[in-house]
Amino acid sequence: MTYSELSNLIFEKKSYLCVGLDTDPRKLPRHLLTEPDPVFAFNKAIIDATADLAVAYKPNIAFYEAQGPRGWESLQKTLDYIPANCFTIADAKRGDIGNTSDLYARTFFDPTAAGLSFDSVTVAPYMGRDSVLPFLAYEGKWIILLALTSNSGSADFQRQQVGDQELFEMVIDTAHTWAGPDKLMFVVGATQADELSRIREIAPDNFLLVPGVGAQGGSLEEVSRRGLTASGGLLVNASRSILYASDGIDFADRARIEAKALQEEMAKHLANITKF
Amino acid sequence: MTYSELSNLIFEKKSYLCVGLDTDPRKLPRHLLTEPDPVFAFNKAIIDATADLAVAYKPNIAFYEAQGPRGWESLQKTLDYIPANCFTIADAKRGDIGNTSDLYARTFFDPTAAGLSFDSVTVAPYMGRDSVLPFLAYEGKWIILLALTSNSGSADFQRQQVGDQELFEMVIDTAHTWAGPDKLMFVVGATQADELSRIREIAPDNFLLVPGVGAQGGSLEEVSRRGLTASGGLLVNASRSILYASDGIDFADRARIEAKALQEEMAKHLANITKF
Numbered sequence: 001m002t003y004s005e006l007s008n009l010i011f012e013k014k015s016y017l018c019v020g021l022d023t024d025p026r027k028l029p030r031h032l033l034t035e036p037d038p039v040f041a042f043n044k045a046i047i048d049a050t051a052d053l054a055v056a057y058k059p060n061i062a063f064y065e066a067q068g069p070r071g072w073e074s075l076q077k078t079l080d081y082i083p084a085n086c087f088t089i090a091d092a093k094r095g096d097i098g099n100t101s102d103l104y105a106r107t108f109f110d111p112t113a114a115g116l117s118f119d120s121v122t123v124a125p126y127m128g129r130d131s132v133l134p135f136l137a138y139e140g141k142w143i144i145l146l147a148l149t150s151n152s153g154s155a156d157f158q159r160q161q162v163g164d165q166e167l168f169e170m171v172i173d174t175a176h177t178w179a180g181p182d183k184l185m186f187v188v189g190a191t192q193a194d195e196l197s198r199i200r201e202i203a204p205d206n207f208l209l210v211p212g213v214g215a216q217g218g219s220l221e222e223v224s225r226r227g228l229t230a231s232g233g234l235l236v237n238a239s240r241s242i243l244y245a246s247d248g249i250d251f252a253d254r255a256r257i258e259a260k261a262l263q264e265e266m267a268k269h270l271a272n273i274t275k276f
Numbered sequence: 277m278t279y280s281e282l283s284n285l286i287f288e289k290k291s292y293l294c295v296g297l298d299t300d301p302r303k304l305p306r307h308l309l310t311e312p313d314p315v316f317a318f319n320k321a322i323i324d325a326t327a328d329l330a331v332a333y334k335p336n337i338a339f340y341e342a343q344g345p346r347g348w349e350s351l352q353k354t355l356d357y358i359p360a361n362c363f364t365i366a367d368a369k370r371g372d373i374g375n376t377s378d379l380y381a382r383t384f385f386d387p388t389a390a391g392l393s394f395d396s397v398t399v400a401p402y403m404g405r406d407s408v409l410p411f412l413a414y415e416g417k418w419i420i421l422l423a424l425t426s427n428s429g430s431a432d433f434q435r436q437q438v439g440d441q442e443l444f445e446m447v448i449d450t451a452h453t454w455a456g457p458d459k460l461m462f463v464v465g466a467t468q469a470d471e472l473s474r475i476r477e478i479a480p481d482n483f484l485l486v487p488g489v490g491a492q493g494g495s496l497e498e499v500s501r502r503g504l505t506a507s508g509g510l511l512v513n514a515s516r517s518i519l520y521a522s523d524g525i526d527f528a529d530r531a532r533i534e535a536k537a538l539q540e541e542m543a544k545h546l547a548n549i550t551k552f
Contacts, residue, residue: 022375022376024379060372060376060379062370062372062376062377062379062380062383063376063379065379065380066379066380066382066383066389066390067389068348068352068390068391069345069348069349069352070345071390072344072345072348073345076344076345091372093370093371093372093400093403094338094369095369095400096336096338096367096369097425097426097427097492098427099298100298100336100338100339101338103300103336103338103339103341103342104338104341104342106342107338107341107342113343113344114341114343114344114347115344116344124371124400124402125402125432125433126400126401126402126422126425126433127369127400127422127425127427127429127430127434128427128428128429128430128431128432128433128434129428129429129432130427130428130429131427131429132429146402146403149373149402149403150373151373151374151403151404151406151407152404152405152406153403153404153405153406153407153408154403154404155404156404156450157401157402157404157443157446157447157450158402158403158404160438160439160443160446161438161439162436162437162438162443163436163437167433167436167438167443170433170436171433174432174433211373216373
C-alpha cells in the first residue's frame with residue numbers, strides 16, 4: 001500500500017483506527033473454544049465487526065508465537081482474512097545484524113517464506129542502520145520504527161539526553177537518512193502526548209503508529225490535535241478495549257460498539273483537517 | 277542452569293564455545309534435502325559432531341521463523357535434542373511492553389506454551405525496565421541483554437554519549453538494578469574488543485555472550501584475554517564458520533574440525549585462569 005493510498009483510505013473511511021489483534025487464547029469467549037482454530041474464529045469475528053471502521057489491523061506477533069506452530073497457522077489465516085482495503089502491521093519489534101534482519105524481513109514480507117505478506121513490520125532501532133536496511137529492501141512495504149514507546153520503561157533510555165536531543169529524537173533524525181516517509185513510520189505512545197508536537201516538528205510527513213489509547217490511558221483527543229496532518233498521518237491503535245469489551249457471545253457486537261465510538265471521534269477530528 | 281553449573285561446565289569441557297544454529301535451508305548439503313525435516317537433520321548432525329566441544333547452542337530464531345510453522349517444529353525438535361550439559365540460548369532479540377514481553381517469555385521459557393524451554397533468551401533494551409522484567413520472572417532462566425553488538429550499526433546509537441557514559445554502558449549499569457549476574461548476561465560483539473576491557477570493569481561478574489568471531493572477523497585471542505574471568509565468564513559464539521565449513525556429505529566432520537580448533541584455543545586460554 002502506498003502513502004497516498006493509505007492517506008486516501010483514512011479520509012474515505014473517516015478513520016485512523018488500527019485494531020490491535022492481541023488475541024490471547026486465555027481470554028477468548030467460551031463458546032469459541034470448540035472451534036477448530038479458536039484464535040482465528042475470534043479474529044475473523046472481530047474483523048467482520050470492524051473492517052468498515054478500521055484502516056489497519058495489527059496482529060501482535062507475541063500472542064501467536066506463544067502458541068507455537070499452531071499460532072503461526074492462526075496468524076496466516078488471520079492475515080489472509082483481512083480485507084485488501086486495510087493496512088496490515090506485523091507488530092514484531094524485530095531487529096538484528098544484517099543477515100538475520102534479512103530473514104526477519106522475509107518472514108513478514110515474502111509470502112514464499114513463512115506464508116505471510118504484511119504491509120509493514122515494527123522494528124527496534126537499538127542495533128542501528130544495518131539492522132534496519134534489510135526491511136527497506138521490499139518494494140511497497142513499510143517499517144515502523146520504535147521511537148518513543150507508551151510504557152514506563154521508555155524513560156530508561158529513550159528519554160536520555162544525547163547531545164542536544166533525547167535519544168528518541170536522534171533515532172527519528174537518523175532514520176530519516178535511511179528512508180523517506182513513503183516507507184517509514186514511527187511508533188509514538190499515546191501516553192507521551194506532550195512530546196507528540198515535538199515529534200511532529202521533526203517528522204512532519206511520517207505516519208505515526210500510536211498505541212496506548214484505551215487500556216493504557218492515552219487521550220485520543222490530544223493525540224489527534226497534536227498528530228493529525230493533511231495526509232492523516234496517524235494510525236491510532238486500540239487492542240484490549242475493543243477485543244475484550246465482552247467475553248460473552250456478544251463479544252463482536254460489543255467490539256464494534258467500542259470501535260465505532262473511536263471511529264466517530266476520529267471522523268470529527270478529521271473534519272477539521274484539509275486533506276493534502 | 278545455575279551460574280556455578282555453567283561455570284563448572286566451562287572448566288570441565290575446557291570450552292566456552294557456543295555454536296550458533298543459524299540454519300539456513302538454502303545452504304544445506306544437498307543430500308539432506310530428502311530428509312523429512314532437513315533443518316533438524318542438519319542440526320542433529322551438527323550437535324552430534326560438536327556436543328563434547330561446545331558448552332552452549334544458540335538457535336537464531338529468525339532462521340526458523342522464516343520457515344513458518346514447520347520452522348517452529350524444527351526448532352522444537354532441535355532444542356529437545358540438545359544434551360542437558362549444554363546451555364541453550366534463544367537468540368530472538370525480543371522486547372515489548374510488559375504484557376507482550378510476558379508472552380515472549382512464555383514462548384521461550386514455558387514448555388506448555390510453544391513447546392520450548394530454553395535456558396535463556398536475548399532481549400533488546402530500547403523499551404526499558406518493564407519490557408525486560410517479565411523475562412526475569414522465570415526461576416533458573418536467564419536473559420542476555422544487547423549491550424554492544426558486533427555490527428557496524430552499533431555506532432549509530434549504542435556508542436552515543438549519554439552524560440559521562442556511552443549508551444551501551446548506561447544499559448549495562450541500568451540492567452544491574454534489574455537482576456544479578458546469576459540471571460543476566462550481556463551481548464558484546466567480538467568486533468568491539470577494544471571496549472571489552474571497559475565492559476569487564478562495569479560488569480565484572482556477568483557472563484558475556486560474544487558473537488562475531490569467525491565470519492564477522494573478531495579475534496578469539498583478544499576477546500579471551502580481555503573477557504575471561506575466574507568463573508569463565510564468556511560464551512563465544514561461532515555460527516557460519518562451523519555450520520558451513522563444507523556443503524558436502526562431510527559437513528559434520530568439517531564442522532567438528534572447526535569447532536575443535538576453537539575449543540583447543542579456548543583450552544589454552546582457560547589454562548591461564550585460576551577457577552574461582
